[in-house]
Amino acid sequence: MRNIKVILQYEGTRYQGWQKQEGGGNTIQGRLEALLTKMCGSPVEVNGSGRTDAGVHALGQTANFHIDTDMTPEEIMRYMNEYLPEDIAVIQAQEASARFHSRLNATGKTYCYRVLNSSVPHIFDRRYVYEVPEVLDMEAMCRAADILCGTHDYKAFTSTKKGKKSTVRTVEAIIVTRVGDEIRFTFKGNGFLYHMVRIMMGTLLEVGMHKREAAQIKELLTSGRREEAGMLVPAKGLTLVEVHYS
């Protein structure tokens, strides 16, 4: 059996997220597995680097699957792009070592969250940005972003109910840049908890609107109280940009 690694793009708008669901549901993983199973004539499982939530997009999701075929990676990619729906694409395919696993081998991820800071809608980007017309204090958000970085227990920034798994993660960088009416927040870290980027974003935006102080973030990292952190911002502004491997 060969192990094929692919890099995927998708627009998450009409999907119930990455992960396939019992009894159907329109998911990215479900679509990929159905297509590859048809291509190979036997069941194929697709491992993603992680689950993206319903509505979240990907510029560079990584996945791998084991198949028995004579097709070259280039041919597999062409076949997939021919039959995948128009909002999912394979932009790279290559042979991987037998042991490569897109989730277990990932060393980090980069996400981008796009905020349209304008009262005038942007028609062409509307599916990929979250509209925040309020004045946002860039300087305060950058300060807050710096405090959020580091190795911390991010329990206050996840929707996961108390479990046994560690909620400690390392956020290497949060870069905040303004391009015209748009503010882009780029998050790089070794891993992100369920809803973590979107709750960090809600917290940063509340700092930007002066609804909370940047300094408060330190307390959140200590207390771990989800109810004291910011709101969960909409999925549509979030894009998985890249999965890192060593």
Place this chain on the structure above:
Amino acid sequence: MRNIKVILQYEGTRYQGWQKQEGGGNTIQGRLEALLTKMCGSPVEVNGSGRTDAGVHALGQTANFHIDTDMTPEEIMRYMNEYLPEDIAVIQAQEASARFHSRLNATGKTYCYRVLNSSVPHIFDRRYVYEVPEVLDMEAMCRAADILCGTHDYKAFTSTKKGKKSTVRTVEAIIVTRVGDEIRFTFKGNGFLYHMVRIMMGTLLEVGMHKREAAQIKELLTSGRREEAGMLVPAKGLTLVEVHYS
């Protein structure tokens, strides 16, 4: 009655073009008139700078309408953006002189046609680009574009059946630029005939694929034979960028 000039953006994907149709139909003009008529309580007519075809987008369509209201242009814009569908937006509104007419006063227009020159789909731009995976000769297309410019009878480049109206137009510039996988064709002229940009595009692409010679274009401008010009390319790659006024 006040005369309000607006600049509009829209994604043409799900519309049957600009112009309202007898017996309904989903059109940009129809949507705008329905909304303004509701806002004013009496029928409002909206003049566009020109009709865009079904599927064609606009970054800067200009329109004007006469209304009787106390609202400021800013308030009109906000009202419209609140009630317009998410694929139509007003990005500017201002008081115009009583005689301003967005079509009759227009001195020129700029259109952009986007070609994705890659066999790998671009998920996020798929509604705005035409995919041409074939190798395209940039140099030949630039030469052909130069020949297409000037003041000519563009009869070979329109789908209009023979009528009494002049088919002479002035194309000031056709600029061809490559940005990564994308080739952008920008057309600037004093006016464009029905389907003119899309037939010029089809002809330029056939030159790029070496299916015809750049020099042949001179003959087309002389003969006026539509059947000898290139194919009509899909509407989705076309965007009305700006309407010019003196």
